Amino acid sequence: MPRGGEARAGRAASVPWVLEVRDLTKRFGLNVAVDGLSFKASPGRVLGFLGPNGAGKTTTLRTLLGLTLPTSGTAMVDSRPYRELEDPVKVVGAVLEGPQFHPGRTGRNHLRVQAAAAGLPATRVDEMLRLVELNGAGNRRVKGYSLGMRQRLSLAGALLGDPRALVLDEPANGLDPQGIRWLRDFLRAQARDGRTVLVSSHVLAEMAQTVDEVVVISRGKLVAQGSLDELTHGVEAPVWVRSPEPERLRAALAARENVQAEPGEAGAGWLAVRGASLEDVGTTAAENGIPVFELYRPRQSLESVFLELTGGTEAGR
């Protein structure tokens, strides 16, 4: 985004938090969709909002955007509830999940209506269509758009007001690999420009390459929050070691305090060692004269951390 980047970056420095959810609870009848959730999203960074389907991500984002009323707690944009913002499209741009277009209206007309309602100049419409690479399809009816094109049109609508923050609910849905790469570059560019970007997704591998920080929720509750490094190191992966004498090595390791070594699933000779560092395993083998052919600790992927934190639940929404 070329417009207003430096000014926004300066403004970002003086506004510590733009999006904040505090002790948010939302009930639908007896069902508790969000349960005492708190987190903040800061300017210049992409915050990934992760959780299995049905964890309460969409409800949280909709509450932040004033579309759903909280049962208790607060969801604030720029220190105010969204409904109290005087010019909301200049503060937050949003992409929501689900249908949001009249199929008989053209993409350009959809944006024209949004721009007119927000009091924005019509020139922004063509600028945004060019930005999301839909300028050639702007005069086509939305019902002829692919899912990916609709996502881009949503993004164009979100950016119409040149907002300081973006709230995106599953924006990668329906995008092909090229589209996902485009989205990743796009979101990184938005953050570099000083915007606060809050993005939910279940495409975890993609999120790992896009976000600076993550908030993980499960069953409406916060289960983890932090930078990717903090999160992936917070859940310790076992050390893998391959030796021609696995039983001897296993016994030697088991003699150490709090160390567990089990035959690994990778094949004969492999051990999975928990409670010990690479150095501990290597030293123990050397001290006991046990040959070691391979020794490593895999870096935890965001996906495995996510599944571990959320108990591997991926059902329902």
Next chain:
Amino acid sequence: MTRLVGAELLKLRTTRTFWALSGSALALVLLIVVLTVAIEDAFGAEHDVIELLSTVGLCGLLTLVLGAVVGAGEYRHGTIAWMLLVTPQRLRAVGAQVLACALGGLAIGLGIGLITAAIALPWLAAKDAAMPAAGDLLQVFLGSAVYAGLAAAFGVGLGALLRNQVAAVVIVLVLILVVEPTLAALIDGYGPFTLTGLGTAMTGVEEGSDVLAPGTAALVWALYATVLAVLAAIRTARRDI
């Protein structure tokens, strides 16, 4: 508010539904007027001409349907979400939509009235019809246009309240074609207050003790539309989207 109403009018104009229902209303009115003028040999009384031209009021039925489709369509297509993202003050958002549809309905009524007048009046004059005074003609056309506008506003309120397009259209039709005639037959004095009775009164085609004055009829209809719009706005304000 002007900005929002302008955006809602743009929203109306950029869908086929608006143009299809406007075209249908025009075709229906012209079909009846043209056939009647062509078939009838004599229009000896001014009231015959007024009655014929009051056919323009039929467009109110279609603007009523248009309003219901627009009001409920926001929920059907999910456009209510971004409508409220741009205008989070929900009472303002619903109010702007009701006003815009009223203006759209008024424009449809005026347009159809003008086209009908341009075709029918010279033709009737050529057939030596007893032409009513200009004021009476104005009453018919303006009354029909106001009726079309208020009908659209009523439809939007109903559609936004029900959120289901099919249900809203069916309820509108059942109300006008079944419920109101039945209640008017059963309840003495209710006839002038039915939607049909009010529409007839607004065009000034009938006069008498059992018909409200055009201005009063317009006020009563506006009251109906306002009540529905307020209910829809309150419900929208409290609803999770």
